[in-house]
Amino acid sequence: MxxxxxxxxxxxxxxxxxxxxxxxxxxxxxxxxxxxxxxxxxxxxxxxxxxxxxxxxxxxxxxxxxxxxxxxxxxxxxxxxxxxxxxxxxxxxxxxxxxxxxxxxxxxxxxxxxxxxPLNYLTAHFALLHRGALRPGEVVLVHGAAGGVGSAACQVAAAYGARVIAVVSTEEKAELARSVGAHEIVAADGFLNEVRALTDGGGVDIVIDPVGGDRFLDSLRTLRHGVGRLLVLGFAGGSIPTLRVNRLLLTNTSVIGVGVAEYWRHDPEAAHSQWHELLPLLKSGRLAPxxxxxxxxxxxxxxxxxxxxxxxxxxxxxxxxx
Ligand SMILES: NC(=O)c1ccc[n+]([C@@H]2O[C@H](COP(=O)([O-])OP(=O)(O)OC[C@H]3O[C@@H](n4cnc5c(N)ncnc54)[C@H](OP(=O)(O)O)[C@@H]3O)[C@@H](O)[C@H]2O)c1
The missing domain is CATH 3.90.180.10 (Medium-chain alcohol dehydrogenases, catalytic domain)
Known part of the structure; x- marks a missing residue:
């Protein structure tokens, strides 16, 4: 073959x-x-x-x-x-x-x-629902929102009742992010101030971060004090950020690792359970890559x-x- x-x-x-x-x-x-x-x-x-x-x-x-x-x-x-x-x-x-x-x-x-x-929608589901414990009405900031993981995360978050703010680098990518359910779009350059303005200074409940690099610190700064969770998914931007953990203590926020392959390695049946949870949304056309x-x-x-x-x-x- x-x-x-x-x-x-x-x-x-x-x-x-x-x-x-x-x-x-x-x-x-x-x-x-x-x-x-x-x-x-x-x-x-x-x-x-x-x-x-x-x-x-x-x-x-x-x-x-x-x-x-x-x-x-x-x-x-x-x-x-x-x-x-x-x-x-x-x-x-x-x-x-x-x-x-x-x-x-x-x-x-x-x-x-x-x-x-399978890869990106099950990753988004694992990140938002399992690791992030997303609740309806929460605000989710998605980096790389026109990428594979990001576009899936926008659709899954919106389908589970979140308000989605997408971070993108070009106008074309903004259009793509809108088409997958993002409610608001911010430019990658200077996203922190835009997110603060959109949330009346309160910040977001969850950050989906498949990009890493130098956005990480400003992502932490967007988290709502007392509840914010930053989900680390990957490093498409090239570098792996480091964290001074006092930032978490000062704001009562969390940084949470998301490794879907590791999850499936420990629990091989888990992917099927996830797929079944997503099936109604696939059948209704709500989730469509x-x-x-x-x-x-x-x-x-x-x-x-x-x-x-x-x-x-x-x-x-x-x-x-x-
Ligand atoms: N944790 C897990 O379980 C899991 C599962 C699947 C994938 N991943 C990881 O998630 C990351 C993203 O995967 P993906 O499939 O979403 O990739 P993708 O489709 O290429 O999207 C990545 C996005 O990252 C942004 N980006 C910023 N700087 C970049 C750079 N220097 N090069 C490329 N992209 C850059 C781009 O958005 P802008 O141009 O708008 O900034 C791009 O749309 C990868 O590291 C992948 O390994 C993790």
Whole structure:
């Protein structure tokens, strides 16, 4: 089968399209004929060897896919339309995925959008509901709101009754953030004063931060005293911030880590429970990932560069089969 292999930890340039043997589904796995593969920031980090885990080279990257089940197993029938999280192996015509990481798609969700669902929507759900304990009516500030995690967080937060303030760097990204439910938009440059003005100086209840870097300190300053929670999701901006913890004591605020892969590693059934919680919102169309760039499988390197150069608006996908 055709697949995209990473041959060195040197970023997207080290990806090569190759013919490789088809995978076989082991006990407890589902074989999926891939139609679409999501292109994610963790894929980019993995090509650079900067992700927490470094698979042995060469390997096929690809965190998330959608497609159809090849042969029936574990409650899935041949031909079922599914989304899945192989974590590696998704940039290929066929992939074998552990059963707990395969999710049936509702009839109204096509496989194109389905490929953009599992990683970011389950991450947003874990962050906001589990780690952040979001309550209806709270104010949520979302950094990188036109990115993968950010756009999902805007939709999930709004669907659970939050007022969403999106932080973005361009007018195009502002439009995207509005389309996924952000109620107000602030520019990344100077967001602190804008957020203070929008909240009458009171601040926000939750910050979703997949960007890190030099925004962190001002994010802490936006937190409402006594209740504010800053959720640390990632470092798309490049650097990992440090924190003088007296700031938390002086404001009765919290900084909370969010690692969804670690959550699933400890509790492999958790992802399915999350998916079931989100199903009514998927069926109603309330949660629908914004897909704005599609590349053919052979151009996986270009797709990853597009994400790495901060150009992505919403989600980027690889079209694997017609
Ligand atoms: N904790 C978890 O469980 C978990 C799960 C999934 C992903 N993540 C992490 O979350 C982070 C974001 O992932 P994503 O899929 O949302 O990425 P993405 O789609 O590329 O979006 C990242 C956003 O970050 C902002 N940004 C600021 N500085 C940037 C820079 N130098 N380069 C690129 N983007 C920059 C951009 O928004 P503006 O241009 O508007 O500033 C961009 O839209 C990554 O670090 C990823 O590994 C964590």
């Amino acid at each position: 055709q697949a995209v292999l990473l041959t060195a930890f040197e970023g997207p340039d080290a990806l090569a399209v190759r013919e490789v043997p088809e995978p076989e589904a082991r006990e407890g796995q589902v074989l999926i004929d891939v139609e679409w593969a999501g292109v994610t920031f963790p894929d980019l980090l993995q090509t650079r060897g900067e992700y927490q885990t470094r698979p042995e080279l060469p390997f096929i990257p690809g965190w998330e896919v959608s497609g159809t089940v090849r042969t029936g197993t574990a409650g899935f029938r041949a031909g079922d339309r599914v989304a899945a999280l192989p974590v590696t192996g998704g940039f290929a015509r066929t992939v074998a995925v552990d059963v707990p990481m395969v999710f049936p798609l509702p009839d109204n969700v096509d496989t194109r959008r389905g490929a953009a669902l 914004p897909v704005s760039s599609v590349f053919p499988l052979e151009q996986a390197a270009a797709a990853l560069r597009h994400v790495g150069e901060r150009q992505a608006l919403g989600r980027t996908l690889l079209k694997v089969r017609a």
